[in-house]
Amino acid sequence: MTIVPSSIGGTAGPEETAGQTEKQSGKTRRSDVLSTKESVSDRKSDLNLRPKTLDEYIGQSRIRSMLEMSIAAASTRKDALDHILFYGPPGLGKTSLAYLIAKEMNAKIHLASGPSLERPRDIIGLLHQLEAGDVLFIDEIHRLSRIAEELLYPAMEDYVIDLTAGKGQATRTMRLPLPRFTLIGATTKVSMLSNALRDRFGFICRLEFYTPEELGKIVRRTAGILAVNMNDQAIAAIAGRARGTPRIVNRLVRLVRDYAQFKGHSLVDEQTAHAALEMYQVDIHGLDPTDRRLLTVLVDTYGGGPVGLETLAATLGEDSETIEDVYEPFLIQCGFIQRTPRGRVATAGAYAHLGRTAPSAQLSLNLNSGTEA
Ligand code: ADP
Numbered sequence: 001m002t003i004v005p006s007s008i009g010g011t012a013g014p015e016e017t018a019g020q021t022e023k024q025s026g027k028t029r030r031s032d033v034l035s036t037k038e039s040v041s042d043r044k045s046d047l048n049l050r051p052k053t054l055d056e057y058i059g060q061s062r063i064r065s066m067l068e069m070s071i072a073a074a075s076t077r078k079d080a081l082d083h084i085l086f087y088g089p090p091g092l093g094k095t096s097l098a099y100l101i102a103k104e105m106n107a108k109i110h111l112a113s114g115p116s117l118e119r120p121r122d123i124i125g126l127l128h129q130l131e132a133g134d135v136l137f138i139d140e141i142h143r144l145s146r147i148a149e150e151l152l153y154p155a156m157e158d159y160v161i162d163l164t165a166g167k168g169q170a171t172r173t174m175r176l177p178l179p180r181f182t183l184i185g186a187t188t189k190v191s192m193l194s195n196a197l198r199d200r201f202g203f204i205c206r207l208e209f210y211t212p213e214e215l216g217k218i219v220r221r222t223a224g225i226l227a228v229n230m231n232d233q234a235i236a237a238i239a240g241r242a243r244g245t246p247r248i249v250n251r252l253v254r255l256v257r258d259y260a261q262f263k264g265h266s267l268v269d270e271q272t273a274h275a276a277l278e279m280y281q282v283d284i285h286g287l288d289p290t291d292r293r294l295l296t297v298l299v300d301t302y303g304g305g306p307v308g309l310e311t312l313a314a315t316l317g318e319d320s321e322t323i324e325d326v327y328e329p330f331l332i333q334c335g336f337i338q339r340t341p342r343g344r345v346a347t348a349g350a351y352a353h354l355g356r357t358a359p360s361a362q363l364s365l366n367l368n369s370g371t372e373a
Pocket of ligand 1: 046049050051056057058059060089090091092093094095096097186218246247250
């Protein structure tokens with residue numbers, strides 16, 4: 001597999017600074033440790049940690065079997081694989097799958113990202129470089145400009161680029177053939193994709209959060225690659241705090257390794273893992289200080305709710321979109337918050353996690369609250 005980083009593409013995200021959440025372009029971002037965004041050190045260590053074969057790719061078994069079958073069939077036909085869309089939260093392994101597909105297909109991979117393909121010449125230049133069987137990976141494909149998207153339609157469907165020259169009556173259209181290639185799109189926001197684009201993918205795959213067992217396997221593999229001596233209890237402790245996300249689990253392994261090295265511990269046991277994660281303020285469920293503040297406000301200030309999203313946001317000094325997109329999904333997944341028609345409600349689990357006793361009214365409210373605000 002050859003990797004061709006597009007000069008106009010690239011998936012690099014902004015560098016993150018250490019410490020607590022920060023405001024950037026008006027948006028609050030989670031502290032480094034539990035952020036799902038790729039940091040500079042993630043990117044460096046990714047070179048070693050990305051799975052090298054589909055067999056090394058842990059979890060997502062349904063997607064893996066589907067890919068194995070389709071790759072074998074396409075290789076037998078000596079044809080390019082159908083276009084594939086991967087969607088799901090950041091850090092779950094979409095980019096890794098794109099690399100693996102290119103490798104298994106023995107193909108060159110070209111990397112680009114939606115926001116960098118703004119002008120027609122960006123996407124035309126990229127398509128023009130493609131050779132038969134190549135993989136074109138577009139990260140954040142939901143952020144493609146309308147023009148780029150329209151140029152992609154015939155490229156995906158008929159393997160052609162439609163070029164227009166001139167203006168008004170003198171407009172001429174030229175159709176250039178393209179080799180058969182595979183477009184792999186990745187997005188965290190599938191609902192922002194137009195139907196027209198979505199319909200042009202042969203496979204649409206949703207990546208799931210990983211189970212603690214799967215994350216445990218990733219911890220073991222990463223610890224092996226980084227030559228960290230870690231026992232089973234430490235592996236389980238790290239896996240349990242990683243919010244179902246391989247990118248986070250790998251980051252936690254690196255942090256625990258640094259802590260153990262600093263303390264001079266040659267074996268990372270449960271106690272060392274707990275002490276390290278405590279120091280980074282990652283609690284036993286993988287919550288960080290902002291998650292806990294949100295739960296505390298809900299429980300202490302609003303008696304466990306129901307409370308409206310806007311009110312909650314104003315009390316926390318956050319914008320409601322950040323609460324809804326960044327903080328709530330994991331708290332709901334953990335079963336600490338419910339969305340009800342009357343607002344957000346803390347569950348009995350949230351009370352227990354904060355070490356409080358849930359009032360009996362809260363317990364019955366949790367049972368009768370229904371779902372979704
Ligand atoms: P995404 O593109 O969804 O944001 P990535 O593919 O960049 O996620 O994955 C982040 C990191 O997590 C990778 O560099 C890799 O080291 C690790 N990773 C992701 N998925 C897996 C997996 N299934 N098995 C092992 N490691 C994984």
